[in-house]
Amino acid sequence: MVADGRTVVGFDGSSSAWRALDWAADRVAQRGGVLEVVHAIDTRLGGAVLGPRFGLDTSVEVELREAAGHVRAMAPGVTVETRWVDGPPASALLRESATAALLVVGTDKRPDRxxxxxxxxxxxxxxxxxxxxxxxxxxxxxxxxxxxxxVDRSGFARSALALAVTEASWRGAQIEAVHAWDVPEALQRALDSDEGADQAFLEREQAVIPDAIAEVPIARAAKITPIVVRQNPAAALVEHGVGAAAIVVGSRGRGRFVASLLGSVSHDVLLNLPCPVLVTPRDYGFVTPGSADDSDW
Known part of the structure; x- marks a missing residue:
């Protein structure tokens, strides 16, 4: 799938939507592309609730004009477009994702809650x-x-690694690759004893991040700090994400019948997100900054 360079922000005039708009505008100002502010509204519901008083010219379109003016004041060099689409927000925004480079949404979730x-x-x-x-x-x-x-051994993690390298390159950011492994409670006491884990097992876990880097072309030349911990993977990502610019995780949900399967780690990170979280599908292609060649990931 080829993205067209559009960053699409789901906007409804709420405080969380304004935060998402600010984040997206700042990102587009750094990396380029077009910022598109999309307000999805179910007109049938609006008409049923408000009756003859319902009019897009006095509600949605006013908010979109305000959003565009806000972006132009905040980031004058950003190309911003606005429009509204009819339908429930989730369905409408998912249709947008078919040709967008990034879909941005806000939430009122706070790290301390x-x-x-x-x-x-x-x-x-x-x-x-x-x-x-x-x-x-x-x-x-x-x-x-x-x-x-x-990072784990899955292809989903390779896609996440590719996006993390790309995101860091635009931000001039460092990269921390976190691989966390955990065991059932029944094995905890044995691991905490003097015996510890098998050395061959530990070596395999230490190799997960280097193996992933070797398989992702745009990651090979990047400066990546590997972090391997014995901890719940979602908890480890949330802990290391405190104060960070972003966390990147992969999604296991692809296709008609498995699309609702986000993956337990990604799901748990989103429930406790300490910073912006980017979730990427496995089969999305990325371009190395400064290169015209598409990465396999």
């Missing part, structure tokens, strides 16, 4: 989108110019 109150829209988009999805929480500005990426 763990739990499930993220809303269903970010989870649906992250699970089913054809392009990477950025979920922007109500979090402080990053303290560290670092992009954290979760």
């Amino acid at each position: 763990p739990g499930t109150r993220i809303g269903t829209l970010p989870l649906k988009l992250a699970a089913k989108s054809d392009c990477p999805v950025a979920v922007i929480p109500d979090s402080p500005r990053p303290e560290r110019n670092v992009v954290v990426v979760g």
